[in-house]
Amino acid sequence: MASPKVIVVGGGLAGLAATIKISELGGDVELFSIVPVRRSHSVCAQGGINAAVNTKGEGDSPEIHFDDTIYGGDFLANQTPVKDMCERGPGIVFLLDRMGVMFNRTPEGNLDFRRFGGTLHHRTAYAGATTGQQLLYALDEQVRRQEVEGKVTKYENWEFLSAVIDDDGVCRGIIAQDMRSMEIKAFRGDAVILATGGPGLIFGRSTNSMINTGTAASGVYQQGAFYANGEFIQVHPTAIPGEDKLRLMSESIRGEGGRVWTYKDGKPWYFLEEMYPAYGNLVPRDIATRAIFDICVRQKLGVDGQNQVYLDVSHLDPHMLEVKLGGVMDIYRKFVGDDPVKVPMRIFPAVHYSMGGLWTDFDEMTNIPGLFASGEVDYQYHGANRLGANSLLSCIHGGLYLAGPNAIEYAKNSAKSAGAVGEGVFQRELARQTDIYNQLVQAKGKENPYSLWLEMGAIMTDNVTVVRYNDRLRETDEVLQGLMERYKNVGVPDSSGWNNSSLFFTRQLWNMLVLARIVTLGALQRDESRGAHYKPDFPERDDERFLKTTLARFVGPTAAPELTYEEVDTQYIKPRPRRYDVAGASAGSEPAKQPTEGQQAAASIAGNGKVEDVMRAAGTPAAPSAQSTKKHR
Amino acid sequence: MAVSTDGGNAAANSAATKANKVITLRIQRQDTPGDDDKANRRWEEFSIPWKTGMNIISCLMAIQRNPVTADGKPTDAVVWESNCLEEVCGACTMIINGKVRQACSALVDRLEQPISIEPLSSFPVVRDLIVDRSRIFQAFKKVHAWVPVDGSYDLGPGPKMDESVRQKSYILSTCMACCACMEACPNFNEASPFIGPAAINQARLHNSHPTGAMHREDRLEALLGEGGIAYCGNDQNCVRVCPKGIPLTESIAEMNRQVNLYALKSLFTK
Secondary structure, three states: OOOOEEEEEOOOHHHHHHHHHHHHOOOEEEEEEOOOHHHOHHHHOOOOEEOOOOOOOOOOOHHHHHHHHHHHOOOOOOHHHHHHHHHHHHHHHHHHHHOOOOOOEOOOOOEOEEOOOOOOOOOEEOOOOOHHHHHHHHHHHHHHHHHHOOOEEEEEOEEEEEEEEOOOOOEEEEEEEEOOOOOEEEEEOOEEEEOOOOOHHHHOOOOOOOOOOOHHHHHHHOOOOOEEOOOOEEEEEEEEOOOOOOEEOOOHHHHOOOEEEEEEOOEEEOHHHHHOOOOHHHOOHHHHHHHHHHHHHHOOOOHHHOOOEEEEOOOOOHHHHHHHHHHHHHHHHHHHOOOOOOOOEEEEEEEEEEOOEEOOOOOOEOOOOOEEEOOOOEOOOOOOOOOOOOHHHHHHHHHHHHHHHHHHHHHHHOOOOHHHOOHHHHHHHHHHHHHHHHHHHOOEOOEOHHHHHHHHHHHHHHHOOOOOOHHHHHHHHHHHHHHHHHHOOEEOOOOOOOOOHHHHHHHHHHHHHHHHHHHHHHHHHOOOOEOOEOOOOOOOOOHHHHOEEEEEEOOOOOOOOEEEEEEOOOOOOOOOOOOOOOHHHOOOOOOOOOOOHHHHHHHHHHHHOOOOOHHHHOOOOOOOOHHHHHOOO | OHHHHHHHHHHHHHHHHHHOOEEEEEEEEOOOOOHHHHHHOEEEEEEEEOOOOOEHHHHHHHHHHOOEOOOOOEOOOOOOOOOOOOOOOOOOEEEEOOEEEEOOOOEHHHOOOOEEEEOOOOOOEEEOOEEOOHHHHHHHHHOOOOOOOOOOOOOOOOOOOOHHHHHHHHHHOOOOOOOHHHHHOOOOOOOOOOOOHHHHHHHHHHHHOOOHHHHHHHHHHHHHOOOOHHHOOOOOHHHHHOOOOOOHHHHHHHHHHHHHHHHHHHHHHO
């Protein structure tokens, strides 16, 4: 039998990790990417990658990493994949080190680890403050080597348009378009892996790169793939506002001793340290974001009366800052003009990451047989809130241990190879995509797609981020439907038949609108507060009704998604209230399976659904009341 | 978030209206690739309303929303490459006011107007500001820019490393393949086979890694071959334009030393 052929779409960490594993296992890979893979969005990850290697004698272990991750995600993540990921963490970091990643070292020459949010342990391996870039380069280099060996064929500057699905509902390949020549073509694959990243651009400006439209995920959703937990969007507490994007200022800045503060009564107020004595500046991102938001928006205590607070490293050793955080210090210097070594940085929260994504089983296969999803585009690991430095780990874990090997396994066990599928199946999907393309070529309406995008981004940012109200979510969905109506009158602002970027963007825009509705309506229907999803009108976590995965199904181009709920796998760690003002609420250094008396008691209260004000206990003592915030709409 | 977006834009808009400031851009356009089309190269001028904190990317985005030239003629939206917008992906490299740099970190308030924007000149134009830079990745292949691991399975920890050595190598590894060094090099152009400074730097990086060093001769062979290190004319333009401050001339000198020793050794052992 010929070697199985796997199509990997996306050349970030997850896609490259899958590619490496598949070619190692004897498969042929066709790797598609809309940018040269070395320029993928993974380069933007700064702070590091988590692995409980316990080099600091703190008693850290994969079990504690597992507990921190589940607890940090407010118990929404299925526990089996998270447990596997945490156990494989050390092996993954060692592999990356062997591949030549220039991780910072200890005086003895071992890997160094630093603190990050949502844990009390030094668990984050890092390469300066450009860790994502360094990891991506290491994987890119391995794939280049496999390319030279003839095991991998790259299609860079090609955009994935849709999956090819046969009459039995099985994925048999993809349709993709050359972004230069505009040629649309069908490709056969015995399995297809989507590793296409997150959808940050549905919020207009975010910390995401320009390619993060979520268009591929939306495309297959419209072909029947389920989208899970779409409403869980992480807003990172510390970013620099900008006209074109909001630039991330890594959590590792606080990991190395950076402090967040503003003035109150004329004196510096280190509010995170005061509100959360146990975790201080290293509370999880949802909690830090809500605190900053509340202080700026409700209490009006932002620096200079603006929506900004200080992130301060000016008290730290300049040499240490250069060695451990040089990359982000440079970004601040280049884009703001101030030197953070001397002057506190001014930051505000920004949309950063989607915990939700394509639904997959524990093998990372979607509900469409033969179609896998890995990396930020899947929904597996982060529950209702992702811990910092877990995303790089989840991407590589997914590609290397799940999507990659499982795609090969699936291909080998398939009764029929993609090569044996009739040409008609491919021609049918090719014709559908060619049709959509031809409509766009003729789209000469007066609506500019980039302007529609700005409108979508503004309403999504206003109403579907840090604080959510049902009336505003309903209003947002109406606005989104209005934009879909106006899309019918869109005009592509470029008439060229060669490298027409605007045409690609216009097609992506429709897919973004579809995803934006999933996010908005998922949020509307979830009447509770959990992790990044916060509703002042429903401030408590409601395990009885909502300790469930949201599943969105496509039922028609202009219809609202059909939302159903699926049980969460909680077999290892019993849900308990989430709070970060004291350390004892987390399993901390206790093995996960042996909770303390207090935790058992807390867990049983949560289980009964009677715990009062879980959300406030979880870390928003100054949570804005519905009324007071609404005043500042 | 909400208030930041609205408030920020509103403030910037009103400031712009008050000052009625505009930014003037002159952009070199080219519809299709190839030398035949060079006759089709032309300049178009655009006027963009000024806002606080703008960079070249936000100007180009404004043109997408309103693709009309300064003299009121509708035109096609300008195309360019960009992705991360924080100077770590290398995509948006172009020539701005005569200097090779990334468009994302080119802040408008620090540029003299009218601002001229051109595609890189040492690479074939695809369209407008997009050039084909795939050559740098071919060069990375040529110099074996990877650490040949035995496999992606768990074999335990990697080699220990001296932190001071690691710090030097880390700087080399921040190269984002933006190709600024190749653009600035007088010995690199479409007709020359020179692999360029970035690839030589990659050879040094991988030769400095304990495992990579086991295969150093593969890289030295490549540097000795056609398009290799001998093409460097020591003009030192590369190090001056590198946005990441990579000591490229130091890398070239170091690789020259390694190549010479290797060549000498080969002479006596053959």
